[in-house]
Amino acid sequence: MALDHPYRQLPMPSNAPFELKPSSGKGWGAFATRRIGRGALILSEEPLFTIRKPHAEITDEDVVRAFQQLPASRKPLFFLLRDNASWQFRRVEHAFAENCFNMAGEDHGGRQRDGPRGLFLLHSRFNHSCLPNTKIPIPTSNREITYVQSFAIRDILPGEEITFSYECDFGCRTREERHQQLRFVCHCDVCQAGTTFQQLSDMRRRLVRGLQYLQIGKDLDGQKQEASGRPLITDIQLKRAAETRSIPLSSRLIYGLLVMVLTEQEGLLDDFLAERLSPSIWAAATMFETENNARLAKLAMAQETWLERLCVAFHLYGRADAADAALAGVLRKRV
Numbered sequence: 001m002a003l004d005h006p007y008r009q010l011p012m013p014s015n016a017p018f019e020l021k022p023s024s025g026k027g028w029g030a031f032a033t034r035r036i037g038r039g040a041l042i043l044s045e046e047p048l049f050t051i052r053k054p055h056a057e058i059t060d061e062d063v064v065r066a067f068q069q070l071p072a073s074r075k076p077l078f079f080l081l082r083d084n085a086s087w088q089f090r091r092v093e094h095a096f097a098e099n100c101f102n103m104a105g106e107d108h109g110g111r112q113r114d115g116p117r118g119l120f121l122l123h124s125r126f127n128h129s130c131l132p133n134t135k136i137p138i139p140t141s142n143r144e145i146t147y148v149q150s151f152a153i154r155d156i157l158p159g160e161e162i163t164f165s166y167e168c169d170f171g172c173r174t175r176e177e178r179h180q181q182l183r184f185v186c187h188c189d190v191c192q193a194g195t196t197f198q199q200l201s202d203m204r205r206r207l208v209r210g211l212q213y214l215q216i217g218k219d220l221d222g223q224k225q226e227a228s229g230r231p232l233i234t235d236i237q238l239k240r241a242a243e244t245r246s247i248p249l250s251s252r253l254i255y256g257l258l259v260m261v262l263t264e265q266e267g268l269l270d271d272f273l274a275e276r277l278s279p280s281i282w283a284a285a286t287m288f289e290t291e292n293n294a295r296l297a298k299l300a301m302a303q304e305t306w307l308e309r310l311c312v313a314f315h316l317y318g319r320a321d322a323a324d325a326a327l328a329g330v331l332r333k334r335v
């Protein structure tokens with residue numbers, strides 16, 4: 001192990017539950033030094049500096065200017081950054097881009113706005129996984145954040161690598177799509193090509209994306225999908241129903257529950273995601289106006305697990321409800 005590697009000089013909090021060391025095929029990474037319980041805070045970190053510009057507009061000059069404003073004692077920290085295992089930084093802007101986090105809050109649609117970027121020395125040492133054990137939640141308020149925090153989303157054992165997902169929509173993207181976006185070949189367990197788990201994972205993630213399309217009538221980029229190419233929904237009538245918000249309440253409830261079950265089976269249903277996805281499912285279950293439907297929906301939601309709720313809710317499949325027309329009207333107005 002490279003004892004003189006510059007990362008060894010990065011200042012670590014005294015109570016940090018991890019150490020930095022080489023990670024096979026990924027450069028360096030962070031590894032747990034003790035058991036970290038699900039939900040525990042792993043690291044709270046302030047940026048070395050922040051550039052108050054959207055990502056695409058940040059130039060070498062911006063980085064140099066921000067660097068020059070640092071106190072003399074903090075300047076050497078910037079030079080501890082290395083090539084991150086991908087390529088050697090030829091410009092300071094590259095070093096910044098590979099080690100920064102978006103500090104913006106989310107927009108009305110729940111997506112993170114493109115806001116100021118902060119340079120983080122330690123969180124940027126965490127490698128990516130498509131099945132991570134840690135999450136850096138997007139700030140839910142629309143205010144920007146001044147520090148970044150990571151939390152364990154399951155129990156992490158001593159010696160385990162600490163990872164998070166570099167993109168928040170990877171639960172809906174196949175291996176190929178994820179690698180295109182990451183611009184490196186991910187070596188995580190889900191990305192081991194040709195394994196049964198990887199094939200199942202691709203199917204689940206594509207299915208979740210399609211189910212989300214049916215619920216909100218648009219794709220991850222906020223756009224309607226073309227019917228040509230490789231559409232998510234091949235049934236033209238169903239696609240039109242999704243885009244005109246005419247999907248009946250019974251189907252909406254079933255699609256929402258199916259997303260929970262698939263995400264859980266994929267190993268991605270952490271507490272943050274459950275908190276984000278479940279309110280709309282609970283709300284849908286209470287909207288039925290046709291008595292028999294309302295009773296079934298209530299019974300479904302009284303079950304203990306997402307799978308049990310789905311199994312009961314399936315009895316609603318294909319049923320119209322007295323609330324359907326009014327719901328479609330409300331959803332269309334929101335577009």
Ligand SMILES: C[S@@+](CC[C@H](N)C(=O)[O-])C[C@H]1O[C@@H](n2cnc3c(N)ncnc32)[C@H](O)[C@@H]1O
Binds near residue numbers: 025084128
């Ligand atoms: C922000 S850095 C992470 C820390 C980096 N490994 C280091 O040595 O400083 C991101 C880079 O790490 C590597 N990396 C991160 N996660 C990886 C993964 N799952 N598989 C392969 N390489 C990975 C890639 O080269 C990526 O460009």
